[in-house]
Amino acid sequence: MPPLGRRRVLLLSSAAATVLAAGVAVVGTAEAASTLGASAAQTGRYFGAAIAAGKLGDSTYSRILTTEFNSVTPENEMKWDATEPNQNQFNYSGGDRILNQGISMGAKVRGHALLWHQQQPGWAQSMSGTALRNAAINHVTQVATHYRGKIYAWDVVNEAFADGGSGGRRDSNLQRTGNDWIEAAFRAARAADPNAKLCYNDYNTDGVNAKSTGVLNMVKDFKARGVPIDCVGFQSHLGTGIPGDYQANLQRFADAGVDVQITELDVAQGSNQANVYASVTKACMAVSRCTGITVWGIRDSDSWRTGENPLLFDNSGNKKAAYTSVLNALNAGGTNNPPPSSPSSPPPNPGTGACSASVTLNSWNGGYVANVRVTAGSAAVNGWTVSLTIPSGGAVTSTWSATNSGTSGAVSFRNVSYNGQIPAGGNTEFGFQGTGTGPTATPSCQAS
Ligand code: G2I
Numbered sequence: 001m002p003p004l005g006r007r008r009v010l011l012l013s014s015a016a017a018t019v020l021a022a023g024v025a026v027v028g029t030a031e032a033a034s035t036l037g038a039s040a041a042q043t044g045r046y047f048g049a050a051i052a053a054g055k056l057g058d059s060t061y062s063r064i065l066t067t068e069f070n071s072v073t074p075e076n077e078m079k080w081d082a083t084e085p086n087q088n089q090f091n092y093s094g095g096d097r098i099l100n101q102g103i104s105m106g107a108k109v110r111g112h113a114l115l116w117h118q119q120q121p122g123w124a125q126s127m128s129g130t131a132l133r134n135a136a137i138n139h140v141t142q143v144a145t146h147y148r149g150k151i152y153a154w155d156v157v158n159e160a161f162a163d164g165g166s167g168g169r170r171d172s173n174l175q176r177t178g179n180d181w182i183e184a185a186f187r188a189a190r191a192a193d194p195n196a197k198l199c200y201n202d203y204n205t206d207g208v209n210a211k212s213t214g215v216l217n218m219v220k221d222f223k224a225r226g227v228p229i230d231c232v233g234f235q236s237h238l239g240t241g242i243p244g245d246y247q248a249n250l251q252r253f254a255d256a257g258v259d260v261q262i263t264e265l266d267v268a269q270g271s272n273q274a275n276v277y278a279s280v281t282k283a284c285m286a287v288s289r290c291t292g293i294t295v296w297g298i299r300d301s302d303s304w305r306t307g308e309n310p311l312l313f314d315n316s317g318n319k320k321a322a323y324t325s326v327l328n329a330l331n332a333g334g335t336n337n338p339p340p341s342s343p344s345s346p347p348p349n350p351g352t353g354a355c356s357a358s359v360t361l362n363s364w365n366g367g368y369v370a371n372v373r374v375t376a377g378s379a380a381v382n383g384w385t386v387s388l389t390i391p392s393g394g395a396v397t398s399t400w401s402a403t404n405s406g407t408s409g410a411v412s413f414r415n416v417s418y419n420g421q422i423p424a425g426g427n428t429e430f431g432f433q434g435t436g437t438g439p440t441a442t443p444s445c446q447a448s
Pocket of ligand 1 (some may be wrong): 075076118119159202235264304
């Protein structure tokens with residue numbers, strides 16, 4: 001059977017004859033939508049724009065925004081320098097304006113970005129080591145908690161991989177706190193807002209190359225170890241062309257078990273601009289786990305790429321050829337999102353071996369995130385319970401990848417359905433967040 005979009009086009013092209021012959025009135029579902037957001041929604045996707053709170057009073061800007069888009073991303077208002085200008089003093093005024101704009105439109109709100117080596121407040125730029133790690137995790141926890149339940153997807157970590165052929169991490173003050181800073185950030189974000197999709201976001205990862213392969217390897221590693229990650233953002237700040245393997249690159253991430261999103265699309269002006277926009281849109285439509293597209297601004301005059309005219313509307317707010325090519329590509333349809341859920345892979349052979357557990361703490365004044373690794377002995381484990389003691393005065397406030405009995409004093413954590421079975425010598429991880437100080441003694445582990 002042709003994909004939904006193809007069927008829709010066929011119905012349209014042979015219009016009345018087909019409908020009369022079939023004797024059914026299905027024309028309503030076959031109509032092409034006339035705005036980007038409405039058209040994307042027909043396949044369960046969103047079409048969004050990065051917006052600036054300071055421009056919402058511009059009537060042309062807000063007219064286009066509210067007419068065309070069903071997702072918003074704050075261009076700068078939720079970044080670290082904006083939300084925590086002084087350590088532990090949070091300012092959500094700009095971010096809340098974007099959030100409320102999105103809510104008033106019934107739009108999805110993408111949170112951007114909890115941790116990034118750029119746009120850090122001055123106080124964080126001058127920190128390092130454990131102090132910076134704790135401050136960063138506290139930042140993630142506080143901001144994600146403030147917006148808890150309201151954000152569709154967070155860019156938890158932005159641009160942490162190096163350009164060039166290494167496929168490794170970029171050097172930064174955050175990277176120098178230890179290679180596990182990204183997973184610590186994702187765990188803290190999950191604990192603070194369990195319903196937000198958690199994304200890693202980067203640029204120059206739009207085709208198959210060393211950098212995107214490095215990110216893919218991180219995703220696979222996180223999935224294998226139970227580190228929460230739900231999506232990867234491909235910024236797609238493009239020149240006059242698009243990598244030939246753009247769609248294949250999206251697909252290989254989708255195949256690794258994450259949603260993919262085009263998060264900051266803009267394309268240099270030139271004779272090919274409309275074609276590149278169409279190719280990006282078609283690629284997303286062809287990948288069922290591609291949940292939506294965001295352009296990085298509304299009019300050319302709103303773009304960070306001064307003089308490149310890289311957006312869908314000109315300086316006066318008129319639709320460009322690129323706009324029409326995107327709308328047509330959306331209306332041509334594609335795979336539906338969300339895709340049908342696929343059955344999980346069969347569990348490994350069950351076993352009855354012993355297990356052990358160890359705790360890593362990321363603490364700050366008054367709280368902590370604990371990461372617990374459960375390791376099987378020389379035989380496979382078929383279910384486990386980890387028991388530990390929470391120091392008096394503190395309590396467990398949330399748990400992921402396990403369920404807890406009790407929140408203070410003696411607390412035990414039982415595996416969830418997907419991580420109970422551990423092969424001989426293998427391990428899995430779960431985590432929890434707490435108030436007060438974290439557990440100090442080595443936990444006990446009971447296999448069952
Ligand atoms: O650089 C383009 C984008 C690359 N990916 C991450 C995005 O977050 C990033 O967005 C841009 C914004 O579009 C710019 O608006 O990030 C820039 C900062 O690296 C933003 O520029 C900054 C200016 O550098 C500041 O001088 C200004 O105070 O915008 C700030 C707020 O207007």
